Amino acid sequence: MPTLELRHLSKTYPNGAAAVRDVSLQLPAGVLAVMVGPSGSGKSTLLRLIAGLERATSGEVLFDGTALSGVPPHRRDLAMLFQQPALYPYLSVRGNLAHGVKPLRLGRGEADHRVAEAARLLGLEPLLDRRPQELSGGEAQRVALGRALARRPRLLLLDEPLASLDAALRGELRGELRRLHAALGGTMLCVTHDQSEALALADLLVVINEGTLQQVGPPQELYERP
Ligand code: ADP
Ligand code: ADP
Secondary structure, three states: OOOEEEEEEEEEOOOOOEEEEEEEEEEOOOOEEEEEOOOOOOHHHHHHHHHOOOOOOEEEEEEOOEEOOOOOHHHOOEEEEOOOOOOOOOOOHHHHHHHHHHHHOOOHHHHHHHHHHHHHHOOOHHHOOOOHHHOOHHHHHHHHHHHHHOOOOOEEEEEOOOOOOOHHHHHHHHHHHHHHHHHHOOEEEEEEOOHHHHHHHOOEEEEEEOOEEEEEEOHHHHHOOO
């Protein structure tokens, strides 16, 4: 059964913008999928529909075979990472990581364990007592990633997670994403407008243009066909 399935999903905003048009897609469990398309092609809108931050005009989102309409964002077994890390400025790195697991209502011991695990996975231990303003851009984005992963979501949604970083950091964090995906085994769906980034990251490429799904397949099939 696919982790994530979109069935004839469409979204037209109240101002008339048809951002997503009849998109149907299945993501197998455990895949690292990258959705690529130019700016304004509907990628963010699709992620927001999956996360429940936006209501579909028609069609549905299914998770492990169950339709999600009516399930609020915090009850969906997923986490989302944005282009800007959006950390809580008055919380330490430790506090920010802990905030990620708060909605799960874990016991104190398990919550502490999740925070320690996320810190270890992302190499954040030396930074745990710092505040966000004392972090570099790359460190802050790693904290945001740790906060998302501490939830151990079945699905991780990433909206241009590397776009605000410089080229060197982007390469480093891209490698980190692949490593974490291999270690944790969940399903990831990452959005980018950068084709070379998509090729470097993806097991499965999802190509979108003007709100419509153009192609789905492994990068080598889509781009290296004779
Ligand atoms: P992408 O993430 O690929 O840049 P978006 O999903 O942000 O694309 O946008 C797709 C289209 O929907 C664009 O034409 C954009 O202007 C429009 N759009 C996005 N968000 C809104 C919104 N909240 N209200 C109205 N139109 C929107
Ligand atoms: P990105 O390309 O990173 O998705 P955008 O500039 O498209 O960023 O969108 C930033 C925010 O503005 C999003 O929350 C999006 O929903 C909203 N937005 C985008 N286009 C419009 C629009 N035409 N009208 C209203 N809100 C919009």
